[in-house]
Amino acid sequence: MATLRYDKTGRLLFTKEMKKEYTLLMPMMLPIHFGFFEEIFKLHGYRAVILDTTGQDIIDEGLRSVHNDFCYPALLTTGQLLHALKSGEYDINKTALVMSQTGGGCRASNYIHIIRKALKNQNLEHVPVISFNLVGIEKNPGFKMTPKIVAQLTYAVVYGDLLMWLSNQTRPYEKNIGDTDKLLAHWMNAIKKEIRRSKSFLPKAANKKFIQIAKDFQAIDRTEEERIKVGVVGEIYIKYAALGNNNLEEFLHNEGVEVVMPPLLDFALYSLNNVIVDSRIYHKGYLRAAIVKWLFQFLYSLQDKVNTAITHHSDFRPMQSFERIKELVKGYVDTGNKMGEGWLLTAEMLELIDAGIYNIICTQPFGCLPNHIVGKGMIRRIKQNHPEANIVAIDFDPGATKINQENRIKLMLATARRNMQSHSAPTFALGGGK
Numbered sequence: 001m002a003t004l005r006y007d008k009t010g011r012l013l014f015t016k017e018m019k020k021e022y023t024l025l026m027p028m029m030l031p032i033h034f035g036f037f038e039e040i041f042k043l044h045g046y047r048a049v050i051l052d053t054t055g056q057d058i059i060d061e062g063l064r065s066v067h068n069d070f071c072y073p074a075l076l077t078t079g080q081l082l083h084a085l086k087s088g089e090y091d092i093n094k095t096a097l098v099m100s101q102t103g104g105g106c107r108a109s110n111y112i113h114i115i116r117k118a119l120k121n122q123n124l125e126h127v128p129v130i131s132f133n134l135v136g137i138e139k140n141p142g143f144k145m146t147p148k149i150v151a152q153l154t155y156a157v158v159y160g161d162l163l164m165w166l167s168n169q170t171r172p173y174e175k176n177i178g179d180t181d182k183l184l185a186h187w188m189n190a191i192k193k194e195i196r197r198s199k200s201f202l203p204k205a206a207n208k209k210f211i212q213i214a215k216d217f218q219a220i221d222r223t224e225e226e227r228i229k230v231g232v233v234g235e236i237y238i239k240y241a242a243l244g245n246n247n248l249e250e251f252l253h254n255e256g257v258e259v260v261m262p263p264l265l266d267f268a269l270y271s272l273n274n275v276i277v278d279s280r281i282y283h284k285g286y287l288r289a290a291i292v293k294w295l296f297q298f299l300y301s302l303q304d305k306v307n308t309a310i311t312h313h314s315d316f317r318p319m320q321s322f323e324r325i326k327e328l329v330k331g332y333v334d335t336g337n338k339m340g341e342g343w344l345l346t347a348e349m350l351e352l353i354d355a356g357i358y359n360i361i362c363t364q365p366f367g368c369l370p371n372h373i374v375g376k377g378m379i380r381r382i383k384q385n386h387p388e389a390n391i392v393a394i395d396f397d398p399g400a401t402k403i404n405q406e407n408r409i410k411l412m413l414a415t416a417r418r419n420m421q422s423h424s425a426p427t428f429a430l431g432g433g434k
């Protein structure tokens, strides 16, 4: 076992020595994106494992380890990490946990402390917990976010978004069942190989790949049948993670609808935009804001390239541009509202409506005040301005039954089917918004 070292505050550090022999466990959120992240971490010498475990045992572990005032994503991610640690699959003397820290004012910056507390209560305090953040909150000698890793993660997000976006638009329409998943697996492998081989993504090569991906998905044989489109919005973890939302995407797919998941890059742009807005509102942090502005422009240009590939080489609906999303939210919530998903959550509902997708599920985790305000709290106002919107807020908590959640969604889908049959909703504006 490596020597345990602590910083001045008594925090257990993840050392260089540990890097050589420790396994790093991380909670799963988005399978495509996180599959690429795992590969990037491996490339840089980390034995990373993204946990895709599910089941009641994880919820029970979370309930035992986390105070019941805490929000549901905190309970699930802590439960999943501790469950893995106690599963016997990993050497508890050579395993570390990784948790993200956003650096914002919400609890997402504090999950890490809950995990440490839970470890202490279970005599596992010798297990290091590494903060995964881009703002330098906690540092560890054995875990460094180098510019190269950040660049690679950025491209991984963009590739992940593109593959998620296009596979969701082909899967419900494919004539040969399984074509979409086969192509998705092909591209996931190709990009993972690229990560292993080139050690970095080059903008020119990536651009070519964006185009090829769009062309390949376009080539899938699809029916012209019209399907109900359902957008999923909400708190980031509950919206994306199958463990958090009881496999919502799979349920919707089995109901025969086209699922529209917002791109992860929007959340990255939103987080960067918050720094710029803060400097404007509070008249401070100008240098940081200038650097962030440059990064923002870089990400924004990547989103633009992906959208150009989609619009020029396929007939798929492109992603909404971030600037358009910001425009849409005016008059609803100020962009200074940035706790949790902040204004982005309201904007996600508006961008779906703007693209002609009126059926929306707003996922709400238990104990999440910010997202109840900008999510559930905004639905009435949105419906007043867009009577065609068919929005349902679904609560996710340890006691909510899957059947109850699905029944409420089925009611929303019944309305969606009626609307489609009677053509009471306006025709879908494919390609709108950009």
Ligand code: SF4
Pocket: 071, 072, 073, 074, 106, 107, 108, 109, 235, 339, 340, 341, 365, 367, 368, 369, 370, 371
């Ligand atoms: S946004 Fe909600 S769910 Fe996410 S950390 Fe904050 S309180 Fe928890």
